[in-house]
Amino acid sequence: MNYQLSNKKQEKGQGLVEYSLTLVLVGIVVIAALMVLGPRIGCIFSNINSSLSGGTGGSCAAAAAPTGPQTFGAPYAYASLNQQDAINNYCSSHPSGTGYNIYTNGGWSMATSMPSTVSSDVFSGTGTCP
Secondary structure, eight states, X not given: OHXXXXXXXXXXXXXXXXXXXXXXXXXXXXXXXXXXXXXXHHHHHHHHHHHHTTOSOOTTOOOOOOOSOOOOSSOOEEEESSHHHHHHHHHXXXXXXXXXXXXXXXXXXXXXXXXXXXTTOEEEEEEEOO
């Protein structure tokens, strides 16, 4: 009989320890999630607050994309009469994700990794190799 009473006390203690460990584990997961997602959540609330107060964007508004020629690595260019051919030939020798500048000059198009220094080249935009 004494054995049954002491066994029940141990089971209550075990249940309390399991419950405590579960709460600690949940707390650790919540803290880790807030550390990872905290800045994003902060930006969302900042943008909402700014919109409600008549602003154009919160402190986390996205930076504007560059509008001019960019440098995408070692000097390399490919010219063609067709803009898509210039891009295809440029990208055939570069890995996926490599950026390029597009210029036109007369009837020619050029895909290049560097800004052009030729005054008659007209910048058309940038792109990324598929």
